[in-house]
Amino acid sequence: MPELAQPPARFREIARGKLLDAHVQGALDLSTGRLRSHRLEAWSALPDVEALRERAHAIRMEVIDDLEGHVARFTEALEARGGHVYFARTAAEASAYVAEVCRRRGAKLAAKSKSMASEEIGLNEALAAVGVQPVETDLGEYILQLAGEHPVHIVAPAIEKTAADVAELFSRVRGEQVPAELEALTLAARAQLRETFLQADVGITGVNFGVSATGSICICTNEGNGRLVSSVPPVHVAVMGMERLVPTTADLAVLLRLLARSGTGQKLTVYTTLITGPRLPGEHDGPEELHVVILDNGRTNLLRGRYREMLACIRCGACLNVCPVYRRTGGAAYGPVYSGPMGAVLLPLLVGLDRAPSLPHASSLCGACTEACPVKIPLHELLLDLRRDLVEERVAPWFERAVFALWSLAWSSVAGYRLTTRLARLGQPLAGLVGPGRAWASGRRLPRLRPRYRDRR
């Protein structure tokens, strides 16, 4: 499993580096700005986007309120259509199951279509360890795989790479110079990956939505790799976060109305595929075997608490595209899989607050994320709740708690307020030397404490 835990200093360290990289800054500004504008246009073209968001929220919460029931119904329905369903409690269980499917089929090559859940469990590493070569076929993921890097945006994973970067990577693979020009790069990718689709023993995808009533899985892509990966190889394995269910196809229609519009501004992604079981008798293609791995990996822990709404997330990326912090830091600062506001909320909940303590504070709490979320997750409120938990669970350092406690005691009366602010005025020259004063003064002039307003009246 990739290291999802984030040591306290890591966010700032990586952010610092990204801020100094002019190319990354330009790419992030351009891409997030564009995706955001497209979403706003698409939302404003809908007759009543607020009502749609409310409905979508209600559908997702309906599932969360009876997730066990929905998982059971999904399993029953898909098994009745000849599919295999495996419920994986942990990342290790999930990877082991997929590895076993591959082993049983003598598989050597796996073609993969983008799946955040598979990144979360470190599936590629697990497969490589048992002699199966996983090849990413989503263009952005393929580029990153060649570069040996992790995705930094859940919808536009290679958002920080230039055409020149890509040309260099492709040229290395082909052993000949590929020009840094879009048409050539596209043709190169198409040719390279076409072989993969045709030769792969196993196709591995994620799942955008599962439908519990029918046992169907819905996969949304623009490139066509999701369809190819789930149609050509003889075995299809789909990894699905357990919370990614909707009750019926009618509910699916509501979520599909919002997903692409919120992620990229499109009405629908080019390929919206609904798969219900392996190939039927008489069909000439399609997988002989369909396996859906339902992944828990900590999600059950969220089910009954204050954070259950986070399970409604449909991984559209809208929150990343409006976040003023993400816009400057990029995704790597948050971790190798989930980033931006949804990552800042989800990661501490999956790995434990003590293993990602800085993420809830990697935000100015501006609230843009909550405004942008198609399923109305109150992201900035959840971040505030996580900050509260950091204090109440004593993950926040003792001296931080002590400083706030002392400050609050002093400021619980006018007399205390007057005394401390008088001392602060006297100590002003020193303020820039230590702690928060120093962090402030590193880039800003400190505010001068004047004679108080109350004394001038």
Next chain:
Amino acid sequence: MRGLVEEFAANAAAIGFHVHRGEGPEIDGAGVSTALYGLADTGSVVLASSVDEPRARSLLPDVHVSLLRQNRILPGLEELFEALGSELPSALAIVTGPSRSADIEQKLAVGVHGPREVHVVLLPPA
């Protein structure tokens, strides 16, 4: 029905389909499929896998042609799923344009993995 057909034609053309009426293009090597439905609000063609319609036909060729009878055009997804009910094919593909990606510098690339050129031929009701 006419309103739906025109809405379909406009939206399909807008997202990159070549829209034909009555007669389809003669293109060597093109995959030709019979669409199960069309969706007017997005200009999508709905292809169901079956004994007669292998998945690869609409995936592997560079050019794909969908034959769509005008009376099979539905307003949108809600109506599609209502019409399908519980009779779902093993794979249902809702296709909305030619294959595309914006993963390289957020610039649009067409024909990445799926067909780079897509046609839909509107036919009169059977």
Next chain:
Amino acid sequence: MPTVQLFATCLGDLAFPDAVADAETLLRRAGFDVEFPGRQVCCGQPAFNAGHRSAARRVARTFARAFSRSAPIVAPSGSCATMASHYLPELLGVEPFDVWELSAFLVANGYRPLPRNAGRRVAYHDSCHMLRELKIADQPRRLLGGSGAELVPLERPDLCCGFGGTFSVRQPEVSLAMADDKLGGAEAAGTLVTADPGCLMHLAGRASRVGSRVRVVHLATALARGVGA
């Protein structure tokens, strides 16, 4: 004459007393008697937003002790008005207070600004609480326009300035980059007006450090004395 209670806010009281005085001036011009309940200290927001609820509660009690419910409470701060109206009652388990952000109060009471900014170009910065929680975006702009100012829209008015309370010192580099974006966007206008002392302290502090030509001014000052004051 009707009365209002002025909530200076801790930042206003300590670092921007002129802006608070300007707010009082505006309220008087609008036809109100202005009381300043002397026991006020702070709404507790700095601790609240940092997750320190007990500390926040202790300080927030000074607000409940200082202010009565007999007259509206007006604050020259979007974030403090949000804290006092939206979060403080639940935090303390008390009935809500009638708290107003300054510009919303002035417009609701039909105040017409004096033409102090005729011929001046200004950009207006929406602070996040005001924009998203109080949904006050129109009123400050109307008042500035009414004072004669030519409003030059920012390209990305939705972007946070980067203050965010403790965020400004936990992630100082990102916070400063966000400030630079905001100031850069305001260069065409030359003056940036904000209704929040937190944003003001952060943006003015940054502008001063980097020698930016952008003047950062509180809305109350812009309306009472003009951005050139």
